[in-house]
Amino acid sequence: MPLPLLAEHFARPPDWGVWILLYFFFAGLAGGAYVIATLVRLRGGDGPVARTGYLLAFPCVLLCPIFLTVDLGQPLRFWHMMVNTSPGGLGLNFNTATPMSLGVWALLVFGFFTFVSFLAELGLLPFLRAGVALGTLFALVGSIFGLFIAGYTGVLLSVSNQPVWSDSPVLGGLFLASGMSGAAAAIWLLGGRRGPVAAGDFEGLEVAAAYFAVLELLLLLVFFITVAIAGSLGTALRLPWTLLWLLALIGMVLPLAGLGRRGVAVDRGGAAVLTGNATLVSVVVLVGVLALRAAVIGSAQ
Amino acid sequence: MALSITPGEKYGFFTDTSICIGCKACEVACKEWNGLQSDNTVFLADSFDNTGALDAQHWRHVKFIEQVADAPTSVGNGQAWLMMSDVCKHCEHASCMQVCPTGAIIRTEFDSVFIQQDVCNGCRNCISACPYSVIGFSSASGTAHKCTLCYDRLQNNMMPACAQACPTQSIQFGKVDDLRAVAAKRLDAVQAGGAKNAQLYGADDSVYGGLNAFFLLMDKPEAYALPNASNSVLPGRNNLFGYLAALVTAALAVIAGLVALRRRTEPRPAPAAPVTPDEPAEAPDSAERPPAEEPAPARGESRRRRRSS
Ligand code: SF4
Ligand code: SF4
Numbered sequence: 001m002p003l004p005l006l007a008e009h010f011a012r013p014p015d016w017g018v019w020i021l022l023y024f025f026f027a028g029l030a031g032g033a034y035v036i037a038t039l040v041r042l043r044g045g046d047g048p049v050a051r052t053g054y055l056l057a058f059p060c061v062l063l064c065p066i067f068l069t070v071d072l073g074q075p076l077r078f079w080h081m082m083v084n085t086s087p088g089g090l091g092l093n094f095n096t097a098t099p100m101s102l103g104v105w106a107l108l109v110f111g112f113f114t115f116v117s118f119l120a121e122l123g124l125l126p127f128l129r130a131g132v133a134l135g136t137l138f139a140l141v142g143s144i145f146g147l148f149i150a151g152y153t154g155v156l157l158s159v160s161n162q163p164v165w166s167d168s169p170v171l172g173g174l175f176l177a178s179g180m181s182g183a184a185a186a187i188w189l190l191g192g193r194r195g196p197v198a199a200g201d202f203e204g205l206e207v208a209a210a211y212f213a214v215l216e217l218l219l220l221l222v223f224f225i226t227v228a229i230a231g232s233l234g235t236a237l238r239l240p241w242t243l244l245w246l247l248a249l250i251g252m253v254l255p256l257a258g259l260g261r262r263g264v265a266v267d268r269g270g271a272a273v274l275t276g277n278a279t280l281v282s283v284v285v286l287v288g289v290l291a292l293r294a295a296v297i298g299s300a301q
Numbered sequence: 302m303a304l305s306i307t308p309g310e311k312y313g314f315f316t317d318t319s320i321c322i323g324c325k326a327c328e329v330a331c332k333e334w335n336g337l338q339s340d341n342t343v344f345l346a347d348s349f350d351n352t353g354a355l356d357a358q359h360w361r362h363v364k365f366i367e368q369v370a371d372a373p374t375s376v377g378n379g380q381a382w383l384m385m386s387d388v389c390k391h392c393e394h395a396s397c398m399q400v401c402p403t404g405a406i407i408r409t410e411f412d413s414v415f416i417q418q419d420v421c422n423g424c425r426n427c428i429s430a431c432p433y434s435v436i437g438f439s440s441a442s443g444t445a446h447k448c449t450l451c452y453d454r455l456q457n458n459m460m461p462a463c464a465q466a467c468p469t470q471s472i473q474f475g476k477v478d479d480l481r482a483v484a485a486k487r488l489d490a491v492q493a494g495g496a497k498n499a500q501l502y503g504a505d506d507s508v509y510g511g512l513n514a515f516f517l518l519m520d521k522p523e524a525y526a527l528p529n530a531s532n533s534v535l536p537g538r539n540n541l542f543g544y545l546a547a548l549v550t551a552a553l554a555v556i557a558g559l560v561a562l563r564r565r566t567e568p569r570p571a572p573a574a575p576v577t578p579d580e581p582a583e584a585p586d587s588a589e590r591p592p593a594e595e596p597a598p599a600r601g602e603s604r605r606r607r608r609s610s
Contacts, residue, residue: 008523008528008529008532009432010432010433010434010526010527010528011428011429011430011431011432011433011434012354012356012428012429012431012434012436012437013428013429014425014426014428014429014438015425015428015438016425016429035554035555035558036558039555039558039559039562040562042559043559043562043563045562071424072422072423072424072443073421073422073423073424073425073438073439073440073442073443073444073445074421074422074423074443074444075422077403077420077421077422077423078422080403080405080420080421080422081402081403081422081424084403084404085403085404085419085420086404086405086407086417086420089404093402093403093404095400095401095402095404097399097400097537097540098399098400098401098402098426098536098537099540099543100400100402100424100426101402104402147547147551147554147555148547151547151550151551152547154543154547155539155540155543155544155547158539158543159400159430159536159537159539159540159543160400160426160429160430160536160539161396161429161430161431161432161534161536162429165429166536166539169539169542169543169545169546170546171543171546172543172544172546172547172550173546173547173549173550174550176547176550176551176554177550177554180554180558204561204562204563205561205562207561207562208557208558208561208562210561211554211557211558211560211561212554212557212558215550215553215554215557219546219550
């Protein structure tokens with residue numbers, strides 16, 4: 001029986017470029033931000049981290065279908081992803097064999113959850129506000145879709161016959177962990193910009209970011225091992241993609257080296273503030289999240 | 302006698318590469334019938350090949366594979382020039398069909414694999430899946446294209462244009478079962494003639510469940526850049542483990558998040574005295590200060606944290 005991971009590739013690259021890269025990036029941020037916000041609320045937090053997470057997720061999700069549609073050869077047929085237009089075709093398209101089909105539906109559903117949570121965060125839906133059981137339940141269900149959106153893009157690449165992509169089954173996990181890292185960094189940047197913060201909230205985020213980075217590093221290691229076993233490591237690591245892999249690696253290591261220990265300081269008035277150092281680390285993490293996806297997408301094509 | 306092509310039967314090609322002379326009549330006939338654009342022909346420095354590969358404008362492509370021996374040998378031994386008219390294989394287990402999210406790729410009443418141009422939205426997922434590098438994207442139409450097995454001709458009892466044009470009958474069209482019988486006999490004859498490496502490719506179900514367009518090759522499939530039986534894998538093979546890895550990661554990330562974010566509830570000492578941060582923050586906004594029950598880190602604690610880093 002052939003090893004499932006060993007494959008010689010003769011497939012042509014699909015020429016997925018910058019739009020798909022941006023989609024993968026913002027999908028990761030959206031899913032990660034929503035999940036982090038929900039986890040903070042679950043732990044009883046009601047500070048800027050959760051608020052920023054929910055306020056960030058919706059605009060990010062809003063960008064996703066735009067990028068996806070622009071990338072299509074026939075953008076006005078974007079709805080063919082959902083509606084079967086074949087003669088005699090019945091109803092809706094739902095092809096469980098391809099993450100692209102599942103992802104479109106998940107994006108639609110997740111868009112609904114992020115929109116409602118966005119409104120709730122603006123105070124427009126009091127029955128879903130923080131602390132209300134219905135709101136918690138709603139966010140929990142939404143988070144399942146958030147996790148899916150953050151990770152399925154990696155599975156989508158794996159479900160192909162391309163070198164590198166199809167040589168490792170952990171791309172979905174890697175993108176999910178990286179989406180969580182990126183979302184933590186984005187929340188840090190946006191939520192901590194306006195002076196004093198709830199220090200405890202952000203300290204928790206520092207530690208979470210470090211955990212996500214550990215997860216990313218482990219998955220990156222497994223990714224390289226599986227790709228090496230399949231014989232595609234040379235393809236994955238060729239120039240110029242090596243530089244992007246390095247950037248991605250720096251974005252994973254820095255939260256372990258710096259963010260977890262330097263993020264929160266105290267100002268003259270005794271209020272907690274975020275340090276400039278942590279801000280810089282957050283920017284590097286976000287660049288790393290983008291670089292990881294660019295390296296994966298680009299090196300295989 | 303007019304050809305009778307019956308819907309519901311399996312039709313395909315048997316391409317016998319042992320008698321291909323590389324004339325490219327198939328390429329030309331295909332282009333003419335299907336109205337495919339001509340090339341800006343360039344010198345590829347690749348034997349007699351000047352069209353390069355199968356793509357949106359080339360639904361037949363003649364491969365020229367020069368196998369020259371490293372050391373001198375006797376006349377007639379050791380040198381080979383393989384020619385193969387390549388085409389969509391109309392796979393029984395078609396990778397392209399498996400991943401098409403719009404349902405644009407269908408199996409016709411002749412068991413061929415067909416891309417509906419008015420349904421395809423140009424997502425290119427099929428291109429990343431086809432293991433034979435058959436499908437190409439046309440920026441003119443914004444859709445994916447490949448051999449249709451001359452669907453329109455079949456519906457009118459005409460054989461595909463390439464098979465009709467092939468002067469050596471290297472490309473034969475017919476019912477797949479009939480073609481398999483012809484191919485088996487031909488293989489015996491070729492092997493009896495001394496070509497020990499000759500083999501059928503795709504005539505049985507070892508490659509993608511069987512190919513409706515199958516071949517008699519003069520060497521192993523890898524020599525023609527074709528996946529062999531152990532490499533003929535479908536993209537969907539990664540669904541299970543892909544989602545499983547994502548699920549495990551999701552579980553770990555949620556646990557990590559819950560554990561990490563628990564920290565904020567740990568009691569911290571109240572601030573003893575104000576201190577200036579390394580990097581000054583913007584003007585404090587009293588409305589956003591931490592609530593009394595969540596005091597900010599103490600001066601000493603904050604300093605220790607910065608020094609230790
Ligand atoms: S050869 Fe490629 S395009 Fe043709 S049916 Fe098989 S997978 Fe599809
Ligand atoms: S490019 Fe067209 S045929 Fe190919 S997968 Fe997308 S919708 Fe289907």
